[in-house]
Amino acid sequence: MSYAGRLQLIKSVLSTLHTYWASVFILPKGVLKNLEKKMRTFLWQGQSGRGNAKVAWAQICKPKAEGGLGISSLITMNQALILKQLWRLLQNDGTSIWVDWVQQYRLRHSTFWTFNRTTGSWSWKKMLKLRPLLQRGVVYKVGDGSSFSLWQDIWHERGPLCLSYPRGPAVTGLPLSSTLSSVLQGNQWCWPASTDTDIVEIISQLPPTQPSAADRICWISNSGQYTLQSAKLLIQPTNPRVHWHGLLQGPLVFPMLVFKTLLDHFEEQGQVPMAICRLEAGHYLGKQKMACNIVVSGIHLKQSLGRRPNADNGSRTPFKLTS
Structure with a gap:
């Protein structure tokens, strides 16, 4: 299986197998890190068991706009799913048996924010530790x-x-x-x-x-309602957007090929990614003339990115990734 195939399998299957349990319990970090280790090994080595990781897993878990591949961190996903349960606890709209039970038998005459009794399960105590994070995500409108x-x-x-x-x-x-x-x-x-x-x-x-x-309790999203994506952004520290992130997106792009090519290329000191094609504007692929609007090969991409920041080459044709 190719890198791209393994990447897609991780995103759509392997990283979602634990979703039910992650939405009910705060899972031990050791378990989640072990699962991520297995996914990392599968991504870089496949079934062969050979090869080394090309980049840190934390980098891969960044959004594409920040130079990653958009794989969700299992720890981040677990916290985001639990925040959804706590959001429902704050709403207390009578649609959840768990919320009704917590309100009646746990909180009683206190609120979730001031509850300080040491009794309760390990999972409940872990939920209480997410209060500072939840507080950053909600807005009380009087x-x-x-x-x-x-x-x-x-x-x-x-x-x-x-x-x-x-x-x-x-x-x-x-x-x-x-x-x-x-x-x-x-x-x-x-x-x-x-x-x-x-x-x-x-x-x-x-x-x-x-x-x-x-009175209303709103989430920090545009709609005012909880969304998993906004919760992940709340948990995960944001990094500056990379100006070459467009190379990782588009219907005609193979993200893993582009990602690996970029990683190999950036090892050279003094090189920065520039969205300028260094080849001639009209190269040929068989009998079909292309205007440099797709990634044809890793070699082509590396040549396209080989321009230094102070190079003056205004005659080159912009490298576009749109069909």
């Missing part, structure tokens, strides 16, 4: 204030106020169970008068309200 906890939800930029300001309930006279509506009158905030510096700071950072609407 409406009439009837659904959000005043002290325990993250509607304020300081996070749960009962954690950043434990004396709050005693100072203000508002119990821990208070909802946000207790300090809202119409579209105006009505906090108890106080000279406490923390209260003054909280009031100075209050978000806008929409009293005619219900």
Whole structure:
């Protein structure tokens, strides 16, 4: 099987076999790393058992726009799938038996953000450790204030106020169970008068309200709803886009061939990828004249990329990857 065939098999089959379990449990990292090791070996060696990895697995797992091959990291995928379950827990719309059970028997009178009891399964404790990551992905939009906890939800930029300001309930006279509506009158905030510096700071950072609407918890995606892709981008650190990423995409491109050719070529010091064809604009493939608009061979591609950044060759024809 070719490199391209093994790459496609990894993307469509091998990297998805664990999806069900990854959406239910946070799997041990040792297990996921062992699975990735087997996929890496299969990609570079196939069934022959010969050959070495050409590039680090972390590089391969980057998106194509960042110079990778777009294979999803199993650890990243596991976390993204669990974030989906936690997102449903925050929504609490009555469509999940698991969410109903957690609300009734785990959280009870606290919220997911302030739950601090040490009881629970190993998997539940691992989920709690994802709270900082989940907090980066959700936005609390204040409406009439009837659904959000005043002290325990993250509607304020300081996070749960009962954690950043434990004396709050005693100072203000508002119990821990208070909802946000207790300090809202119409579209105006009505906090108890106080000279406490923390209260003054909280009031100075209050978000806008929409009293005619219900409270909403939104995801950071454009639609406001959770998507797996946006969660993966949240987890995975972003890297600068490479200007040659177009070489890895398109209906007539063999990504693995291009990727390997680029890796081999970049080992030469001082060489950078340039989207300029170094061959003549009208080369021939049999009787069909081509305008350098497809990758014909690895040799052609290497010659196309062999131009140094300060070379002046304006007469060359741009190397395009569109049919």
